[in-house]
Amino acid sequence: MLDDGGNLSIDFLAGMTLFMVALIWVATMIPGLLIGLQSRTIDYDAVAYRTGVILVEDPGMPANPPWEIKDDLQKDEIERFGLTISKETPNILKLSKVNRFFCSTSFSYPDDYQQRVIFGDRPYRFNISLTTLDGMVNNSVGDIKPYGYGYIRRIVKMKYPSNTTIQAPNFKNSGPSANVTTHVFSLYINCTNLLGDETNPAYQIDPLGDQITVNITNLRMARVFTNLLTGDPLYNPSSLNSIKIYRQNPTQPLVQVRTVDNAYIDGGSTLSAIPPVPPGPIVNDNVSIIFPPGFFYGMATDNTQLYINYTFTLQNFGDNFFNNSFTSPYPYDYNPSRVTQPRLKEGVLEVAIW
């Protein structure tokens, strides 16, 4: 073929042209083959489903001690968020985990969440919302949802913690010398019984991991004392000198572990301090303490007996006020007439990813 004539035959041109046309036609068909592999919406829905499962069916990592009791400085120890109480109870969420997860002062959007619940290399944006069916709880974290996003909705129940309300007039001091000025009331938390009597984590009162609320009310009625001469009620306020926590482990003696430093007094919305040295704050009607989840974690184990002792001092004169030293400590247990049991409330969790 090599010559220096510099001309091509028409036959060659025709063949070459046909070949090039066919080649170009085929080349334009190739992208059509690859379209099906590029769809993005599958990815978003898959990530949303996975996030939903991580939140609703897993207790998080670390599970024991639970991740929600780690404070903000330790947040690097949290490997994965999860809202359920335990692995055996999927779809049943723990309120303390929910509150911690949605806490915007602890975790920042999107980085803290990306590493601990969304995962993946792409920087997904997301919106996670939780609401109860009765509308009382409404939490969300993330951006406003755009027009198209991957989505999953899960239906859950949230476990609300137990609490007890103690009517003071029912616990007047008995015993030989009842009219004294110093009174001690003892609350008893038997971890062995609490964890052993009810093994289903959805209904269990877990003293180590759940919030425990103790309300003592009607202290005013416990000391109605009338001046016999005038018929006027005599005012005898008490001061709350201390709230001490004792623990007894099996084969160990009873030791004091710590004191409670503040409490809600007389319906106040802020905490009142209880100084280490008496006298303490004056209490007229009620005292409330909320032990946050994980409060007893460092000081108790599954077999500990805990005693919480309130010491009151009457200011003006001795009375039989509010005292169970001569009877038995008030047990925090599964008796519904004493303790409002944990209850489950329905809710909806939505995850949107884009």
Add this chain to the structure above:
Amino acid sequence: MARLNDDAQWIVLMGFMVSFSLIFLGIVINQSTVVGQTTAEGVLEFPKNDILNVRSAVLQSSGIAIPADFDNVKKDISLIAMSRKNAVVSFGVTDAPPGSPYTKIIDIHFNNGVTVYNETTNY
């Protein structure tokens, strides 16, 4: 016949090369659409809720004291699972050895043709 001018065979050769590469591409894509089957289908296929459900029904029925009633419930679950869920479910409950904190030992077997689940648990 004089030797035909076969200089143009390279055109056909190019044509064949393009065809073969197309066929190869087609094979790769064919396999990938099967392998990259949507996650949704994978989720639908795994009987997560079925297994969790059967498990909790069995655990609940493990407390039935009268053996005749328990047998009835066993037959209920096996027969209905076979006919409606296309799954073989069989389970057994025995008493735990004395001294154990649990009361029963429960065996569960579930097979829906695609997924097999076996469990022995203390309850």
Add this chain to the structure above:
Amino acid sequence: MVNYEGQLYTIEGVAAGLIMLMTAFIVVGTTSVYTPGDTHITDMQLEQMGSDALHMMNTPNTSAASAESALQSMIKNNEKDRFRETFLSFCNTTAGGTTDTLQYSTDVYYRDTLTNSVNRYHFAESRNLTGGEHAVRVTEWVNINGAGVPPPLDNRIQAVLVEVLVWRD
């Protein structure tokens, strides 16, 4: 190259072009691009939510020994309205405040001890099935303990399967 001998460039070109085009058509025809599984995604979301709803209805709210789950008492007492209210409020409530438009149709499957066969009875529906709905099936095992069940269930401790067809209008 230019001479008056017979040359075959055109034929070769035509042949090459034909081969390429035929291969391309065959390949594109066989790899039939799957639509990105749209229906599977909504099916999966619906099925997960329906299962969740039934599971939550079958979890008692307290652990008292006599506590029944909502679903157990609905089957025992044939409470169709309560089922509708509870199930629809579970499925149609969203966190954003809007309501979804899911509908359901529920059957209960039980075993008849006399014939040892599985029968069903229709329990409740939110509206009649017209046959054009794209529905998913979710199920839940319910343990019934005997006394006072509505016919056709036997009066004994038994396990029944509640099957709900859920679709979005």
